[in-house]
Amino acid sequence: MKIFQMQCKMEIVRVLRNRYFVFWSLVMPILFYYIFTNVVNTNPQDEAAWQAHYLMSMTVFSVMGSSMMTLGIRMVQERLQGWSTFMRITPLSDSVYFAAQMVGQSVIHLFSITIIFIAGALINNIALTAIEWVMSGLWILLGSLPFLAIGTLIGLMKKVETAAGVSNVLYMVLAVSGGLWMPLEIMPKVMQNVAQWLPSYHYGNGVWEIVRGGAPEWKNILLLVTYLVLFMVLSKYIRRKQEVA
Amino acid sequence: MNEVLTLKNVTKSFHQKTAVDDISFTIGKGEVVAILGPNGAGKTTTISMILGLFKPSAGEVRIFNHLPQEKQVREKIGTMLQEVSVMPGLKVQEILELIRSYYPHPLPMSELISLTGLTGEELKTRAEKLSGGQKRRLSFALALAGNPELIIFDEPTVGMDISSRSRFWQTVDSFAAQGKTIIFSTHYLQEADDVADRILLFKDGTIVADGTPAQIKSQIAxxxxxxxxxxxxxxxxxxxxxxxxxxxxxxxxxxxxxxxxxxxxxxxxxxxxxxxxxxxxxxxxxxxxxxxxxxxxxxx
Incomplete structure (x- = not known):
């Protein structure tokens, strides 16, 4: 248990020291949030609702990014630099190492969520009930699982450059077409239909429902769980294939 | 003899290419053994099998009478691999503390520092900012962190300057004096002759000579x-x-x-x-x- 705590602590320290993480997961979403709710006039019908909606979009955007990129790219780096090999020789078991990474990553997400929520609340005086804040945070935390699974898939890539490139593109495509940057309603019909099948849309929609005073739809949960299982199975399958080769 | 490591008819092939061909040897407690041979002789493959990173295609490897992958074996071995690697994002001191926490009886931090010659400034440096030589020293410290009984080094002195090299071997000597078993691979003959009390000479995946440096000399030279x-x-x-x-x-x-x-x-x-x-x-x-x-x- 002591080992596990120590490992988690170190994982967290590592992420926080990563300048890319701080920029992409904290600075960018908050900056975007400020711009699209204060600088650019989007003329929403219900200003308060839009401000709460967009705060959730940006938080989802942040957590989705660090799930996919931070974890995946780091896995590739560790493997290429031989660190993973060294870890295999130490008494630390693979599963503890992996679990610590996941827990560490989740603590980081909790941290991002808190920071962005506080920033948003201060910038626009967002009034949500305590329950709504907590439920939103929880949804974003748990909903990140399929994206962590994508992270482990990216982590199986052979080169850091490929991993960084692919995860960046995937991240942006998922964010834009999932309606995280701008609401789906203003996008072409085709895009709206596509979004119905994307994990990013369902990730966002769950929390949008919460701040609207509702609850996530069953479809949101179902799709996210399906994607999680799919990515985990795929990841396991590829890993096994790589081991044989 | 107290057996620490046994390889029995071990073969390793990669895609029909045989890297290690039916080798057997036993290493006892307290021996300092050099695995000597030119590049491509099978040294690293053999070490990887000893460490449990590769599974032998045939034959068996036993450390302390167990499989290399077992946790109780891992707790008693320390290693420094050819490829120096560090965990980015952490300071040297933090990495050492982390790795020490994995072992039941780690070497005290102060001892670890004095043995490897890491300076106070280096301890506060992030691992990714270290120079090649400093990374080597960290790697050496990581190998010793768990106070291992069996220490395995794959080409340890490649890239070390003369003073760190002599310091390295001094430390190794002091460990040997404590009764620890040490196995290292090298292609520097001088090193094998100076440091080891037994040489396993590898060529094309087989062991062509096994004995003390003196024996090997008189036997063949x-x-x-x-x-x-x-x-x-x-x-x-x-x-x-x-x-x-x-x-x-x-x-x-x-x-x-x-x-x-x-x-x-x-x-x-x-x-x-x-x-x-x-x-x-x-x-x-x-x-x-x-x-x-x-x-x-x-x-x-």
Missing amino acids: KPSVSFIVDPETSLEKLYLHTEIDDIYRKNNRVYVQSSNTDRVLELIFQEKLAVRDIQIERGKLEEVYEELTRGTKEAV
Whole structure:
């Protein structure tokens, strides 16, 4: 248990020291949030609702990014630099190492969520009930699982450059077409239909429902769980294939 | 003998290419063993199998009578791999503390620092900012962190300067004096000769010699008598004597190889050969090494 705590602590320290993480997961979403709710006039019908909606979009955007990129790219780096090999020789078991990474990553997400929520609340005086804040945070935390699974898939890539490139593109495509940057309603019909099948849309929609005073739809949960299982199975399958080769 | 490591008929092939071919050896507690051989002789593959990173294609590896992958084995071994790697994002001190926490009886931090010569400033540096030499030192510290009974180094001194190299071997010596078992691979013959009390000489995936440096020298290296002689002079008469194993020319000198150099001298005078600048050469380990590893195919 002591080992596990120590490992988690170190994982967290590592992420926080990563300048890319701080920029992409904290600075960018908050900056975007400020711009699209204060600088650019989007003329929403219900200003308060839009401000709460967009705060959730940006938080989802942040957590989705660090799930996919931070974890995946780091896995590739560790493997290429031989660190993973060294870890295999130490008494630390693979599963503890992996679990610590996941827990560490989740603590980081909790941290991002808190920071962005506080920033948003201060910038626009967002009034949500305590329950709504907590439920939103929880949804974003748990909903990140399929994206962590994508992270482990990216982590199986052979080169850091490929991993960084692919995860960046995937991240942006998922964010834009999932309606995280701008609401789906203003996008072409085709895009709206596509979004119905994307994990990013369902990730966002769950929390949008919460701040609207509702609850996530069953479809949101179902799709996210399906994607999680799919990515985990795929990841396991590829890993096994790589081991044989 | 207290067995620490046993390899029994171990073979490892990659895609039909045999990297290690049916090797067997046993290493006892407290031995300092050098795995010596040119590049591609199978040293790293063997070490990887000992560490449980590769599974042998055939045969078995046992450490402390267990499989290398088992946790109780891992708790008793420390290693420094050829590829120096560090965990980015953490300071040296933090990495050391983290790795120490994995072991039941780690080496105290102060001891670890004094053994590896890490400075206070280095301890506060992030791992990714270290120079090559500093990374090596960190890597060495990581190998010792768990206070291991068996220490395995794969080409440890590659890229070390002279002073860190001598410090490294001093530390290794002190560990050996504590009764720890040490296995290292090297292609520096001098190192194997100086440090190890046993050499396993690898060539093309097999062990071609196994013994103390002195044994290997006497077993294979033959003394010779060398001299300068006018190329016109016939040496044919020497060939008739059975005591002489071989005669060859190298760098303007003629070398006459025989285990009985006194007899060779006698023959030279007896036959009244017009030779000058006679020298008697004892077999050097370098020659044995060259001799044994000559013609090694460059492998991947």
